[in-house]
Amino acid sequence: MASYDVIVIGSGPGGYVSAIRCAQLGLKTACVEGRDTLGGTCLNVGCIPSKALLHASHQLHEAQHNFAKMGLMADNPVVDWTKMQNYKTEVIDGNTKGIEFLFKKNKIDWIKGWASIPAAGEVKVGDETHSAKHIIIASGSESSSLPGIEVDEKIVVTSTGALALDKIPAKMVVIGAGVIGLELGSVYARLGSDVEVIEFLDEITPGMDAEVQKTFQRILKKQGLKFTMGAAVQSVSVKKAKATVSYLKRKKDTQHQVEADVVLVATGRRPFVDGLGLEALGVTLTDRGQIQTDTHYATSVPGIYAIGDAITGPMLAHKAEDEGMAVAEILAEQAGHVNYDVIPSVIYTHPEVASVGQTEEQLKEAGRDYKVGKFSFMGNGRAKANFAADGFVKILADTATDRILGAHIIGPMAGDLIHEVCVAMEFGAAAEDLARTCHAHPTYSEAVREAALACGLGAIHS
Numbered sequence: 001m002a003s004y005d006v007i008v009i010g011s012g013p014g015g016y017v018s019a020i021r022c023a024q025l026g027l028k029t030a031c032v033e034g035r036d037t038l039g040g041t042c043l044n045v046g047c048i049p050s051k052a053l054l055h056a057s058h059q060l061h062e063a064q065h066n067f068a069k070m071g072l073m074a075d076n077p078v079v080d081w082t083k084m085q086n087y088k089t090e091v092i093d094g095n096t097k098g099i100e101f102l103f104k105k106n107k108i109d110w111i112k113g114w115a116s117i118p119a120a121g122e123v124k125v126g127d128e129t130h131s132a133k134h135i136i137i138a139s140g141s142e143s144s145s146l147p148g149i150e151v152d153e154k155i156v157v158t159s160t161g162a163l164a165l166d167k168i169p170a171k172m173v174v175i176g177a178g179v180i181g182l183e184l185g186s187v188y189a190r191l192g193s194d195v196e197v198i199e200f201l202d203e204i205t206p207g208m209d210a211e212v213q214k215t216f217q218r219i220l221k222k223q224g225l226k227f228t229m230g231a232a233v234q235s236v237s238v239k240k241a242k243a244t245v246s247y248l249k250r251k252k253d254t255q256h257q258v259e260a261d262v263v264l265v266a267t268g269r270r271p272f273v274d275g276l277g278l279e280a281l282g283v284t285l286t287d288r289g290q291i292q293t294d295t296h297y298a299t300s301v302p303g304i305y306a307i308g309d310a311i312t313g314p315m316l317a318h319k320a321e322d323e324g325m326a327v328a329e330i331l332a333e334q335a336g337h338v339n340y341d342v343i344p345s346v347i348y349t350h351p352e353v354a355s356v357g358q359t360e361e362q363l364k365e366a367g368r369d370y371k372v373g374k375f376s377f378m379g380n381g382r383a384k385a386n387f388a389a390d391g392f393v394k395i396l397a398d399t400a401t402d403r404i405l406g407a408h409i410i411g412p413m414a415g416d417l418i419h420e421v422c423v424a425m426e427f428g429a430a431a432e433d434l435a436r437t438c439h440a441h442p443t444y445s446e447a448v449r450e451a452a453l454a455c456g457l458g459a460i461h462s
């Protein structure tokens, strides 16, 4: 039995980052992970492999649609699915081994196996019980399917199965027009599948700025994705390697069916806390099964903390990372904190979609007096040269103070561009602060500055 200052349960972006921060702060740290590799869902079966397939399929799209325009004659590029899968695996391996290296460098013990917590201060893995002053639960989340749908990860798949299909399906039905459905749906649409997205609501990506939602759906339609909106999927049956999806059109109250080779269930995720023994310990959960924590990530049981997808808030790797660092700093008696008002969210389609802060809808509902600075990528020279002029940057600022309240970008590299606005918001900047900052030409970032200018006297190139 080993004894530690901190044992972190789970090695996803929340857990491994927290373990490294704890070690950097001089705490004797171990991390328990039951998978064969470190990195959790994100590195093994989530963010990283999906980004590899998004990148590869985007290159195919470029070759098919834009190469010839630039004088690059590469007619009929062919997809070798096995090689593309191998590339994805290599990307995963490189990243998971990188964390193993970081653990060694920071002298963090990797305890291999699945953990349970018999009592505060104790973590049991296999037959061994280890002691720790503090326990951090960073056990993440799992896909939540719907009643009436049995996932087999071959024909009816979650994101995990969708990343490792035997072949590219001729017809794919995606249930849910959220982040996972649209990222993976656009991968297969680009690889040649006929992709139909069935969504319960009337808009895609619930909670996003409405103007972005509309533009995003228009662009995805142009890329070949089909949408059936306002439709509640009720069941999926499988016969002879074909799936039949049954759904109800909510407004007309009519029943429909559609056949598919693969059905991707992308209807959300739920906290993964199985086997930890939380009920016996008396750890309080919310009515949605999340671990209840206070502002210092402490659960209802002294000495046990929780972060990331297992607690409340957006299920995002970077939110988990920030909480992981904050809780480490709190345990080391420093002042760790996370600013939940400035957490960016990104959808890694092409174009990318990124947002931070308030949407127009939220500001209207709160009765805030705000102004809008908007700039289309059509006015951005770099975007035009790169066939990436679809989309816009929208900055929302307080009418009286000019303070930035939110930003919404759909366009090239939106996921990177958003961070200049995040930094500005962290510093409480006004739109004019961004507008007066010199931006290199020609860059996509100029579109952000132009949107900031549009909050004042006006953009130059529109």
Ligand code: NAI
Pocket (backbone or CB within 6 Å): 047, 146, 175, 176, 177, 178, 179, 180, 181, 183, 198, 199, 200, 201, 204, 205, 206, 231, 232, 233, 234, 265, 266, 267, 268, 269, 314, 315, 316, 345, 346, 347, 348
């Ligand atoms: P989501 O919550 O983003 O979207 C689920 C969608 O399914 C919703 O639009 C919902 O209305 C719809 N839906 C639910 N029941 C339905 C039914 N019976 N019939 C038709 N539609 C139905 O969930 P998603 O995409 O599974 O993602 C899970 C989590 O993972 C999210 O919190 C997301 O933020 C996170 N994630 C983030 C990524 C990123 O930051 N790029 C990438 C992948 C996942």
